[in-house]
Amino acid sequence: MKILIINKYWYPRGGADVYAIWLAWELERRGHEVVVFSVKHPDNVHPEVPYRFISSVQTEKLNPLSAPKTIARMVWSREAADQLAAFIKTERPDVAHIHNIYTQMSPSILPVLKKYDVPTVLTVHDYGLTSANYSLYDDRGIDKFGSFSSVIRRHGVKRSYIASIIAATVFEFHKRIGVYEKNIDRMIFTTDYVKRLFKVRGWKGDKGTIIPYVVNLGREGLKPQADDGFIFFAGRLHKTKGVHILIEAARRTGLPIKIAGDGPDRKALQKQAGAMTNIDFLGSIPRKDVLDYMRRARMVVVPSVWLEPFGLVALEPQGLGTPVIASRIGGLSEVLVHGQTGLYVEPEDIEGLAYAMQRLWDDPEEAKRMGQLGKRRFKSNYSVGQHMKKIMDVYTELIS
Structure with a gap:
């Protein structure tokens, strides 16, 4: 089986990245073909399998020069969609396993996978598909609502009013067009808690299955x-x-x-x-x-x-x-x-x-x-x- 692993970081920046990199390695070790689609970064772990890295955008400290490019990428990345389409034509994967893609890639890649009949699996690593504040936490504590107005009012993204407006607006756009819910074939939740939270927060896509994380010690x-x-x-x-x-x-x-x-x-x-x-x-x-x-x-x-x-x-x-x-x-x-x-x-x-x-x-x-x-x-x-x-x-x- 040929599996396409997609994640916005290909270095161990957080738990999701550690898992995605490990999964690619483990699948290959078990005799499967693996190809990787990610974003360029100086700390990237160089894959020993076919890969394609797209350009990165600045997300930590935006300025008038970098902000337009970052916002455009968050909304709909033409580069990510075009590069993935070319990669799929070359590699022809049987299935795509997606991890975190927002901001650096955007969901523009999802209709591409659907167009080329590549079944999609997404492992949920945070709450970014239910709120612009992917942690549901800010300086005031847990944001029980995570709604458009709540994220902005509480400065829930990067402790910034402007960043919160941008992120909340982008999230609402993606939600209204249903790009995630329409294009993901199977959701994987790591705990029953997260699965229940998605249901409570109105997720209308695949109901998913529970597969806990595993650790290679x-x-x-x-x-x-x-x-x-x-x-x-x-x-x-x-x-x-x-x-x-x-x-x-x-x-x-x-x-x-x-x-x-x-x-x-x-x-x-x-x-x-x-x-x-x-x-x-x-x-x-x-x-x-x-x-x-x-x-x-x-x-x-x-x-x-x-x-x-x-x-x-x-x-x-x-x-x-x-x-x-x-x-x-x-x-x-x-x-x-x-x-x-x-x-x-x-x-x-x-x-x-x-x-x-x-x-x-x-x-x-x-x-x-x-x-x-x-x-x-x-x-x-x-x-x-x-x-x-x-x-x-x-x-x-x-x-x-």
Whole structure:
């Protein structure tokens, strides 16, 4: 089978990108032909399969010169559509598996796939198909509505009134023409929570199937868990990840915390930590080092305050035999078994998080037991073999 993988980033910028790149590699490893359609970037992982990269646009800091090009790309990218059409004519894929495409590609590619009779699968990695604010979170907290007016009123996109107007307008245009709902043959949701949320928010397209994420731990997954006496966090340093809550819990307990990652709130978080000697900011580190820290931690903390669609960072430690403390929110609420593979705390509950951290710190045997149970559950429910069978079943159904 020949599978076309489409994602706007081809470097590990976030969880969706890590998954898309891994899936392409795993499909090829299993004997399938894989071709990749993505966007140019200096950090791209060079695919060892046929690929086509289109030009990128500036999205972080718009100015009067770059804004028109970016807005045009968000609405309808002629380049993406034309390049994909040419790529399809050359490669003739059996099925296309789409991940994140908005902004850098736009949904202009979807009618192209339909025109050339390429069945389409889309894995949902966030809420960008239900709201212009793809995280449903802003400086005021969770946006329960995520509507046109709500996103603009709350400055829900990039904390900017102008950016919010642009994003909300583009989203409403795509919604009104139904470009996603009309052109996607099969939706894959990673949790039941996300599937239910799409239904509540009025999604009229394919009802979809649930296939949880899977994690390739590589050689780290074969090593025994080693408690080196620290608590670990890995993720983007952004308000949605709740690192500010973790810092306050660390202030109350005095327990040693290692924080891996970078992001827009790094300086603010370092300022919040101030002279605290029990917090160590590691910066951005390679994935293999992240997994090594996870394996050697007493526990991993995932204090997210937004509606995480899944939370890969809460699954990885379980596969390494390390217990997890996570917020009971969004898709994260389906990743742990409370009291068995880790502990749930309510989001933004500093005292609750501090208590949970202290509990596992004071009882390393309980932490070890939870880690062992987590590893067994990981092997039973999140194996690569199980995941790939479900993915291939979807592909086969669509092309048969």
